[in-house]
Amino acid sequence: MTETPNIAHWFGADLAPGESANTELQVTESYSGRNISIPIRVCRGLTDGPTVFVTAALHGDELNGTGAIRMLIDNDDWKLQSGTVLMIPVLNPLGFEQHSRYLPDRRDLNRCFPGTVSGSMASRLAKVIFDSVITQCDFGIDLHTAAVRRTNFPNVRANLEHPDCLRLATAFGCGILLHGNGPKGSLRLEATKAGCPTIVVEGGEVWKVESSVAECMTRGILNVFKELGMMDGEQDLPDSQVTLRETKWLRAERGGFMSLHVAPGDSVEKGQAIATNSSLLGEEKGRLVTPFSGIVIGMTTLPAVQPGEPVVQIGRLADPKSARRHAKQVAGDDVQRTAHEHLATNIHVTEPSEEEPNKQEPPAK
Structure with missing residues (x-):
């Protein structure tokens, strides 16, 4: 130039x-x-x-x-x-x-x-x-x-x-x-x-x-x-933002069909059910739970998994209170709330059954 x-x-x-x-x-x-x-x-x-x-x-x-x-x-x-x-x-x-x-x-x-x-x-x-x-x-x-x-x-x-x-x-x-x-x-x-x-x-x-x-x-x-001073006008910013320095992919421990219990952008607390694995005839094999409180950054859109395949990526937060604050922040920002609602419709999210199968909790770092 x-x-x-x-x-x-x-x-x-x-x-x-x-x-x-x-x-x-x-x-x-x-x-x-x-x-x-x-x-x-x-x-x-x-x-x-x-x-x-x-x-x-x-x-x-x-x-x-x-x-x-x-x-x-x-x-x-x-x-x-x-x-x-x-x-x-x-x-x-x-x-x-x-x-x-x-x-x-x-x-x-x-x-x-x-x-x-x-x-x-x-x-x-x-x-x-x-x-x-x-x-x-x-x-x-x-x-x-x-x-x-x-x-x-x-x-x-x-x-x-x-x-x-x-x-x-x-x-x-x-x-x-x-x-x-x-x-x-x-x-x-x-x-x-x-x-x-x-x-x-x-x-x-x-x-x-x-x-x-x-x-x-x-x-x-x-x-x-x-x-950067290149345009006039006020910035459209959320009330707060969260900084993450650690993320972890939770991986399937068993093969089968995953029933997902969270959506992209969800806040989760330590021990919360993320997904339940079952056979094609609905026989439950195990359940993934999060080893720490955090935010669902990314996740699979393919529910059929083999052992070791990534299911959900969690960004680590300090404590459950931080997770709840993030959920409130998303709800209060029109753009993020719309994205959260829209992306959730691309994932079939179900409630975990009351009868809890064997947990598949990966070790926390």
């Missing part, structure tokens, strides 16, 4: 203050030798300010973020007063075209940053994206969903010990902040290391756009713009 007075040049598009343009970045070539590009919407404010990227479908089957970005592109009600926004609905076009998390070589693009110029296809693709987009920005928001056959309650993941990441994560306005640097080679880890503090937002399932999750994402993106 180069600049002349009052004109900014982004990926072949020239933008004066207050202008927006659709453009693209060539990232690789197909088997037939044709160019493969990622579409980019560039929005420029009236005055100078920070440059922020908003990306989705880094995993090509994770489309809630794609829907959220498309909603912002189609919405004329928000106005950028300062700075520049790069909105990329699909960062991984090769995976997107195949409805796949991965690239055609089965590599995970989100483990290949910052990339290399002479490595694998995934590494080269990561290098182009990193150099052309990430290093040109001051802040980043990367939108994700759960992996296949799972769903997540909307949450923000970031290195909360980094002041700017904490600032973005808090401003986004999810009720749940999950601390972590990110996996080696992930976009958020490498972008933050390179001087572009970046947060990840997780919510919902693959292969669909869920309106309640997309609404959480669009609200959060606009909240960040307001926090």
Whole structure:
């Protein structure tokens, strides 16, 4: 990106203050030798300010973020007063075209940053994206969903010990902040290391756009713009937010069919029944209970399990009072409450039977 007075040049598009343009970045070539590009919407404010990227479908089957970005592109009600926004609905076009998390070589693009110029296809693709987009920005928001056959309650993941990441994560306005640097080679880890503090937002399932999750994402993106002084107006934030530093997947101890007793976003207390395992004829084999109080961050959408398969991911809270406070916070925030109610309808949640089978309680850390 180069600049002349009052004109900014982004990926072949020239933008004066207050202008927006659709453009693209060539990232690789197909088997037939044709160019493969990622579409980019560039929005420029009236005055100078920070440059922020908003990306989705880094995993090509994770489309809630794609829907959220498309909603912002189609919405004329928000106005950028300062700075520049790069909105990329699909960062991984090769995976997107195949409805796949991965690239055609089965590599995970989100483990290949910052990339290399002479490595694998995934590494080269990561290098182009990193150099052309990430290093040109001051802040980043990367939108994700759960992996296949799972769903997540909307949450923000970031290195909360980094002041700017904490600032973005808090401003986004999810009720749940999950601390972590990110996996080696992930976009958020490498972008933050390179001087572009970046947060990840997780919510919902693959292969669909869920309106309640997309609404959480669009609200959060606009909240960040307001926090950075790029937009006018008050942020729409929940009354409180909870920070989690430990999560645990509760795994099936027996094979069979799981009757689930919780939904994404539920608060749970230590010893509470999470799921009951039974045969296909309803003969109960065991019951999973949570080893600590916490929040249901993610869970399976496939009730048939074998021993060792993940069922529910719990984010650990200090005590039952914290769990009850979170439940009250979700109920008091329209956006989170809607997401909680909507995601619960995608899971068949039942009450545990009064006759308690053998517990399958994993050891607490």
